[in-house]
Amino acid sequence: MEAKQPGAPAAGGSGIGGMGNEIPAVPSWFIFVRYAQIVLTFVVFICSCVALAQVKGWFIGWGAGFSLFTSIYTGIFLAGVLLVPKFAPQYYFKWFCLGGEAFAVLWWLISFAGLATWASALSVWSDYSGTLYDGAFKTAYGACAAGAAFGAFNWIAFCVTLVFYALGCHRHRVGKSGWNGGVEAGGASLGPIGVQQTGASQPGYDPAPEPVGYGYQGQPQQYPTVPTPAPSQPYQQ
DSSP states (O other): OOOOOTTOOOTTOOOGGGOSOOOOOOOTTHHHHHHHHHHHHHHHHHHHHHHHHHHTTSSSTHHHHHHHHHHHHHHHHHHHHHHHHHHOGGGOOHHHHHHHHHHHHHHHHHHHHHHHHHHHHHHHHHHHSOHHHHHHHHHHHHHHHHHHHHHHHHHHHHHHHHHHHHHHHHHHHHHHOOEETTEETTOOEEOGGGOEEOSSOOOOOOOSOOOTTBOGGGOBOOOOOOOOOOOOOOOOO
């Protein structure tokens, strides 16, 4: 499933700068929207197949044809985002999934608009068609109209998942790429005298010499007391 605790990387994820294959955190209801997308995609796939079969594909053109392509693409995409994290997490890449989500939004917008356009055209054409194709055109019209309605709901569902998946990716990227002292967290650079720095603050170095009268590590040092000599007496004969 895509819902995973934040900050828990998948197997093989680097997590540096949020560019690894960690699964971003999404709301708990996110998976139910995925299930709705599966059902809606299957319904539109059936509607497209019925419309194409009734009129042999020569009239409705790209309306049902493009929705058929979109349904197949969506089925492959949903299978990937739901099954790969569970069975092959090393092949999961969240930025690729984000791009696939964006393409799904675009394809479904074109698909339900095309189905609605050809449903309108079929409703007009069925009034002037002969008795031989009248029933076929009406069936194709119903299939295109139903596909357009379900496709519109699926487009809205993908808009929702795109927004929340993108927010999850953004939060993960921000949480993984912080700057500390000009060095990115998780990065490494060579400091003075070849000392490796990882962004953590290094202990300061005081170049000033220790004051006189202090020994090792600045601790006071006790010196032996030397008696002060008495003043010399004049020599008496």
